[in-house]
Amino acid sequence: MFPRPIEQTRPLTQRLYTIALPVALILWLFPLLGVAVTSLRPASDLAQGNYFGVPSYIAFENYVSVFRDSDLGRYMLNSLKVTIPTVIGAVALSCLTGFALGIYKFRSNLLVFFLFVAGNFVPFQILMVPVRDLTLNLGMYNSWTGLAMFHIAFQTGFCTLFMRNFIKALPFELIEAARVEGVSEIRIFWYVVLPLMKPAIAALSVLIFTFIWNDFFWATVLTTTKETQPITAGLSSLNGQWVAAWHLVSAGSILAALPPVLMFFLMQKHFIAGLTLGAVK
């Protein structure tokens, strides 16, 4: 394997490596560590200018205050209201489209496929005005439905790419066998292919959850009030409210980042599988 396995090197190199690892990690996560410490620093410390020293005490009340005195909890609830339907919708639609593009041979197969792929790469700004207009006309402006509808449609691009590649890698004999037995296509989809797609569904769900939870642009464009704004847009306006209250900004940021992080740590395998499909041939 590459590079040379560390066990085969001189003991000194091994030692250096064992020290280098944690040091590198701390340097890498430095901004995060700094913010985490600041989130537990009491406001009095900041007022007196104690930004870097040991906090005078661990101020868990910052977290309580963030929930109690601001709308952070509501923003997070709004994020859930947008993210979960999107995950369900996008994954469901892409199971269908991935199946269509992966199993069937028809002339425009590759064209449709690449349309989905290309559409996934377009800059959001080219979509901004028409989508905003459409959402307004549908009466879904400033609601979780409007945001979810857009995300479901847009993420279908990425998800179709994912599912189609996954399905292509499945053993085709299963489908041929079912067809020979006269099973209808719809039943083939539901009973033969779908159960095999479970790992892909898990991976995609985790990824889409993260992408949608962390989306900022569309949250800002399509929602405007605290009743509907997800945590990303909400954190931005709270930041305006908490100017110079870095302990609150830090606590809010940590809380906002938590759900995808938890999801990541719990479902690592799926997460990484989702991102790296295609990185390996």
Next chain:
Amino acid sequence: MSSYWKRNQLRIAPWLFLAPGAIMFLVYVIMPVFQSLSLSFYDWDGLGTKTYIGTANYVELMDDDAFYTSLKNNVIWLVLYLLAVPAGLFIAIFLNQTVRGIRIYKSLFFFPFVISQVVVGLMFSWFYAPNFGLFYKVIEFVTGNGVAILADERYVTYGIIAAGLWPQIAYVMILYITGLNNIAPDQVEAARLDGAKGLKMLWYVILPQLRPATFIALVVTVIGALRSFDLVSIMTDGGPYGSSRVLSFYMYEKALSEYGFRMGYGAAIAVVLFAIMMVFISGFIWKMWRDETER
């Protein structure tokens, strides 16, 4: 009816399955691209009537200083963001050992990608803040005079790019870690027996096998560089006096922010951004097409 279905289902079925997803995609992604293109030839403030003005928006754009600043910044973003690829490769190689707990290290190194860019932006804003930001203090300690990165037109774009590179390197790293896991061990052994090591091994044996990973890494890095809205919005709002603007942010400023409701003009900016990205997207699609048809 059902016998028609039975006879033709192989032909009809794909379209049936495609329909829901394709319709959503058409309505929300494909059509809006053309609608924006069309809108760029009008003058509209989102409220009143649309007035057709032909290419007037583009003519104005050619003379717009802020547009050129944004363009310049986009180029800087593109070039510097590509650093994420070798950086990610380097960290992936660094972590490609089987010591105890390496899995936790890999997860933790990947961490920054899972965080929202809004949070990343806030973290780095705190880091750079004058008078108490850690970065400011370090510069003050070393040079005697603190530099407020986000307030200095010379450095602000670089400061924001640094913030963006943090999660981007993590993303590339994971791609390469997976890629490295799939390197053929026999090729490596054979090369080692031939006496190859270090950089030679990397260049001649490892990198060729990592081509798929490198391709994806380049794609996501280029797309990420040109998309950089979130960080600019959170960290500087385009400032100081517009020097950190990028096209994605400038478009939003002109079309939707408090100080501008010129949707037509914003659409024109978006079209320019789209055209730039299409150059890269076409390149990527072409390569993927070739790979697909080779199969």
Next chain:
Amino acid sequence: MTYLKTGAVAFAAALLMSGSAFAQTRALSYNADFDPTPLAAFQALIADFEAENPDIKVTLNNFDHEGYKTAIRNFLTADSPDLANWYAGNRMAPFVTSGQFQDVSDVWTENGLDDQLASAKASMTIDGKQWGVPYTYYQWGIYYNKDAYKAAGVEVPTTWDGFVENCAKFQAAGIDCLTTGSKALWPIAGIFDYLNMRTNGYEFHMDLTAGKVAWTDDKVKATFAEWAKVVPFTTENHAAIDWQDAAALLVQGKAANYVMGNFAVATFKEGGMTNDNLGFMVFPEITAGLPRAEEAPTDTIHIPAGAKNVADAKKFLAFVARADVQTKLNSALGQLPTNKGATVDAADPFISAGFESLSSAYALAQFFDRDAPAEMAKAGMEGFQEFMVKPDRLDAILERLEKARGQIYK
């Protein structure tokens, strides 16, 4: 069973009767974007209005402050309320010209507002007609730290030259003469507005913001020349900090003067300043003899064109303009009543000073980002920020602003 039946019939009859009694109550819907304190004040005002007019019920729909600025563009076209909050001056112009606000000049004439709200009338007038009613404004001026003045051994200046002389002494004492936080851009527009009005007069400032004067005009350069005198003594990294960060500097005595609005007093006091060490002064005179104009951003209520209950909406506007109503409202808001017949809390030195300053002012500007159209305001404020960081770029900045003027005011 029969009891139930008769009971049901009686109940239904009672419902029908109360229904018709309800039908006589008229409804007013009112959209606004109040922060918590103003919201409470307005809810009290609405209760008073309903007490005087028992047959009218007002429903207040309160929006988030930032979201309201985009929401108003939607609800003025679809589903208008009867009343809506907004701002005066150029800020209301787009809605007036597109016909989305109603002409309420009759409310002004019928209730004597032309006289009682005289200082604010100009900012509510377009084309000779009034388009809304102002209910509150607040003063801008220079807030200073008396302890910082003592530490540097200077006196409160009475002229601009005195102010500039003091700056050198502040610098010697290691204190910023002037502080501001320009990250959000608008705070420094206040400095520009005052420098321009004091150097060239109110009419010139209004002409400039209305796009009638070139930015490359010598008079504009004169304003910037005055500004250049204090730029070296202004907080260094102002472009990276917000106004609250700068307020902290004033509180800590690291800065001596701050051109700000009266809403900042709450922040100063939260930081620990008191009436003893926080001072307020009107911006000093620069060009001798110019009538004194002040900055006084005004909040207003309008009737949208699509309003359903216009008659009662006008009643509400007349109510809000009344002196006694304004006294009560503004004491809760902590701001100044626009009706010169109203009274203010004599114990609050800042409110009293503000009321005096504004009631006797020659004219009132609405703040740069309300007097100038939105796009020009943004370009202008960016220019101000660039000037403060790079004063030697003034000519290039002014040319750029002049180019923008050509494109924006068409």
